[in-house]
Amino acid sequence: MLNHIIFFSGGKSSFSVADYVKTIFPDDNIVLYFTDTMWEDEDLYRFIYEASDKLELPMLINSRGITPPQLMVQQKFMANNRVGTCSKELKMKVSSNFLKKGIVPEVEKWHNRHHLKADDFISDATIYFGIGFEEMHREGPIRHNWKPFKVEMPLIENVINNDAVLAKYGIKQPRLYDMQFTHNNCKGRCVKAGQGHYKNLLIKDEKTFIELMEQEIVISDYIRYAKQSAIRSGKVKDYMYKDVWEFVSTGNKSAKIQHIIDSNKHTKNWIFGKSHKGQDIKKQFTFMKTKSLEDLEKEPIQCDMLDIGGCGCFLDFD
Numbered sequence: 001m002l003n004h005i006i007f008f009s010g011g012k013s014s015f016s017v018a019d020y021v022k023t024i025f026p027d028d029n030i031v032l033y034f035t036d037t038m039w040e041d042e043d044l045y046r047f048i049y050e051a052s053d054k055l056e057l058p059m060l061i062n063s064r065g066i067t068p069p070q071l072m073v074q075q076k077f078m079a080n081n082r083v084g085t086c087s088k089e090l091k092m093k094v095s096s097n098f099l100k101k102g103i104v105p106e107v108e109k110w111h112n113r114h115h116l117k118a119d120d121f122i123s124d125a126t127i128y129f130g131i132g133f134e135e136m137h138r139e140g141p142i143r144h145n146w147k148p149f150k151v152e153m154p155l156i157e158n159v160i161n162n163d164a165v166l167a168k169y170g171i172k173q174p175r176l177y178d179m180q181f182t183h184n185n186c187k188g189r190c191v192k193a194g195q196g197h198y199k200n201l202l203i204k205d206e207k208t209f210i211e212l213m214e215q216e217i218v219i220s221d222y223i224r225y226a227k228q229s230a231i232r233s234g235k236v237k238d239y240m241y242k243d244v245w246e247f248v249s250t251g252n253k254s255a256k257i258q259h260i261i262d263s264n265k266h267t268k269n270w271i272f273g274k275s276h277k278g279q280d281i282k283k284q285f286t287f288m289k290t291k292s293l294e295d296l297e298k299e300p301i302q303c304d305m306l307d308i309g310g311c312g313c314f315l316d317f318d
Contacts, residue, residue, distance in 0.1 A: 003123060004029065004031070004128065005099070005121065005128070006018045006030065006032050007095070008034045009034070009183075010034065010048050011174070011185070012162040012174070012184075013130030013131070013132060013155055014130035015051050015166065017128050017154050017155065018032060018051065018128075019168070029117040031057070031060055034048055035091040037067060037086065039067040040185070040186060040187060041174070043175040044176075044187075046174075047173075047174045047184070049111060051171060052111050053112065054171060055169070056112070056115055057115055058110060058112045058114075060109075060110055061107070062108055063105060067248070067249075068189075070245070070249060071090060072248075073219060078287070079192075080191055080286065081193065081287060084192045086191060126152055129152075130153075131153045131156060132155040136156060179200070179204040179205070180204070188205060188208065189208065189212050191287045195288060198287075198288070198293060202296070202297060212293060213294055216294075218244060218257055218260050220285040222241075222244045226241075240256070
């Protein structure tokens with residue numbers, strides 16, 4: 001009996017891969033493996049649990065137990081469409097440490113574990129990714145990063161209709177696809193997305209867009225504040241961390257946080273002291289680098305709708 005681990009992202013493609021593997025290897029030990037950013041759309045969780053139930057396959061969920069915004073506050077660095085630290089730390093590193101080194105992360109939970117056919121599901125396992133021909137640029141790096149595991153990407157070598165596979169099990173596709181997103185990650189808030197992606201989020205889910213925009217404003221100001229040499233050296237206490245952490249964790253806004261959000265249009269050109277290099281700190285940190293979400297909200301029609309982007313998890317871990 002062989003081991004098969006399917007990197008289960010909550011997308012339609014990874015579901016098709018799971019069905020493919022179960023069809024080809026019905027008597028083998030198959031595990032759905034989901035690394036949770038704790039920042040996903042509610043309907044993604046509906047989908048993965050329903051998928052595990054109907055496929056009758058065990059699902060292992062691993063997580064650091066923190067969200068991308070919490071990670072940004074911890075690192076004092078804003079992940080963006082050029083550097084996806086959240087993908088590296090919360091997905092790639094978690095899975096690599098677990099599967100290669102046996103390091104169990106902060107959160108580990110099973111669903112349908114009774115379908116597991118052998119407790120050791122890692123030894124000599126083949127791991128699978130829902131990468132199709134349109135993402136073949138990811139194939140080489142993923143295979144390299146996951147050595148010595150054998151890596152398979154059935155959607156590159158086989159013509160599989162994702163919608164037909166969902167219909168086979170009577171499962172409704174995740175709602176983000178209905179909202180014209182190209183993937184089902186992070187509730188449409190992927191920090192490596194482009195202007196067209198965020199424009200779609202603004203149109204389809206304005207509440208989530210505004211929440212993300214406020215997080216961008218607060219985290220940006222906090223990073224500039226925390227980069228001051230006196231703060232970095234510990235000579236001056238970090239008076240913002242507690243309020244910022246509470247905000248990105250619960251959404252609760254202290255008077256300090258509310259002031260940052262309300263006055264942003266006036267403070268974005270302020271100079272926030274000196275960095276450890278002695279340079280003025282005045283940069284506004286954004287997810288898209290070239291334009292903030294606040295700018296995009298004010299000038300939505302002028303954005304590049306072909307600039308979609310996406311995290312491309314497991315692409316550049318090493």
